[in-house]
Amino acid sequence: MFAKIRYFHFIGIGGIGMSGLAKILLEWGYELSGSDLQPNEQTIALEKMGAKIFYSHQAENIGEKTDVIIYSSAINHSNPEYKAAIERKIPRVKRSLLLGLMCQNWKKTLAVSGTHGKTTTSAMLVHIFKSAGKNPGFFLGGVIQPENTNASTGDDNILVIEADEYDHSFLDIRPHFAIVNNIELDHTDIYYDCESLYKSFVEFLQTIPFYGAAILNLDDAGCRKIIPRLSVPILTFGQDQQAMYHLKQFELNSEGAKALLCLPDGVETSLQLQVPGMHNLMNATAAFALAHHLGLPENSISSALSGFTSVNRRFQKVADINGIIFIDDYAHHPTELSATLNAARAHYPHRRIIAVFQPHTYTRTRDFFTDFARAITKADLVFILDIYPAREKAIENVSAKLIADAARYYAKIPVYEVHSKETLPQLLYEKLQSGDLAIFIGAGDVSQLCKNTLDYYGKI
Known part of the structure; x- marks a missing residue:
């Protein structure tokens, strides 16, 4: 499809969007490599399909065979691999443009x-x-x-x-x-x-x-x-x-x-x-x-x-331990958060709902913190984690405390601020009881925190 192009290199290949493109290119018979900061389910799957994955960002990751560099909006142009591609005059193509071209197939x-x-x-x-x-x-x-x-x-x-x-x-x-x-x-x-x-x-x-x-x-x-x-x-x-x-x-x-x-x-x-x-x-x-x-x-x-049973991380039931149901959900906008908690209340009407919420990005928190607070008070007990920055730098005076304080204002429910991810499993263990529904909510690494909590329960 891409004429003489045979070898792709993806900067930030572990993302859900980048990994999807890479999988299809591998199915089409292309060769590719990619880099990310740490392994995840997507990079492991790509390695099994034949991709070469580097778990760091450095110029040396771009091999001599590389014909084109694929990058996403999350990649800063100061990235060493991106800069190396410029120096070596290797074409650089944005993820969305590659997707648009691939759609023609x-x-x-x-x-x-x-x-x-x-x-x-x-x-x-x-x-x-x-x-x-x-x-x-x-x-x-x-x-x-x-x-x-x-x-x-x-x-x-x-x-x-x-x-x-x-x-x-x-x-x-x-x-x-x-x-x-x-x-x-x-x-x-x-x-x-x-x-x-x-x-x-x-x-x-x-x-x-x-x-x-x-x-x-x-x-x-x-x-x-x-x-x-x-x-x-x-x-x-x-x-x-x-x-x-x-x-x-x-x-x-x-x-x-x-x-x-x-x-x-x-x-x-x-x-x-x-x-x-x-x-x-x-x-x-x-x-x-x-x-x-x-x-x-x-x-x-x-x-x-x-017969449809949802998608991973979309109100996904991941465990039932000691009578406590654990749900993993991707909601990261106030409307989504509200819909998730409304669904939980309708689907599990007799359970106490415990929300573990990780705000995603500083700009979204700054602009919608009151809406997040109103939505999160649909739960009975709330744990609010620090903001997951994703692609953003910190903004002065913007933190998860904005949501926590507003939530306490709107409803008289317990709201806990959690600043150390390592302490979360024990905090939950102390507060959760049989018959509860614990929902881990957010687009950052809160899913891993859910897994850490389940591991903690397995060791008790």
Whole structure:
């Protein structure tokens, strides 16, 4: 596909997005190497597939065979490997641009965009098509089961991908169909207001061809804002009765979530999900709408969705120890945090909910700390960890204490600030009791802290 290019080097290969691209290139027969600071599930999987992984960033990692360097928004141009590539005049390609080029290998690209729900909705689409006997390629922001991977080539007919608005990355993609779950301000280091965000989504969706479609959530204020600006074919979904695919008579309970879904022709079909929460009913409706529009029968889609069991780190039950259920969840925006805790309350109505929350990035904490505080008080007991900085430098007077103090103001529940990750397992052991639900929430390394806590329980 890339002419004489045979050897790629990825800077920061352990990320979920970078590792997915690397896996597909390896499946296509390319050679590659990559670097990251420490091993994780993705780097280990890539090594098993034949990639050479370096666990440091240094110029020497770039071998003589390297034809092109792949990097993401997380990589600073002062990175020694990036600087070495400049000195050696090796082409440097951003991750999103490579993804956009790779999409051309499939006949139809189905993109899932929006501030929340991209990974789950994408995974639902993959599950629907696989259940119908198709073999879609996919490139996701999470690991799906039973495939136990975040990316696979499939055949050359359909590709399901996530289209991320961060750093305008989705503008490098030209999808045939695109779902927009919602549009809400999140990355304030990139988008200075809602209008700049809306413009970016419009630019992305306007690339859809006349034979494709944009599938938008009619319940979402952001989606409603941009619909009049679009000149591409549009499908709508939501609870709004004006939506082409609309939900009614929904119920959230300990079994999951269920609803009646009305189709454009007036036919009603039942949705029964194992995954909890209203947000997952909306994700399922979006996936249903696109799959149905592409010709899959409603009974086939409904049946597939009833067997869907989520994605790693999306309300993932990881253990049940001493009568305590442990959940691992990726929520890192106030809306997501609220949806996760609402789902927990509906799915486990008789359990005390203990939230272990790790704020993600300083800018997000600075701009949304009051919203985080209101959301976290849906739990009964809260542990707030220090901010996971990700790509950012510290901002003066911005810390997790902002959220903790606001949470104490909004609700009279115990809120503990945890400044040492090493002490967390023992703190939880002292506070948790049989019948509790402990949810580890965040996009940083809180998942590893969940594992550390389970290890601690195993040693007691």
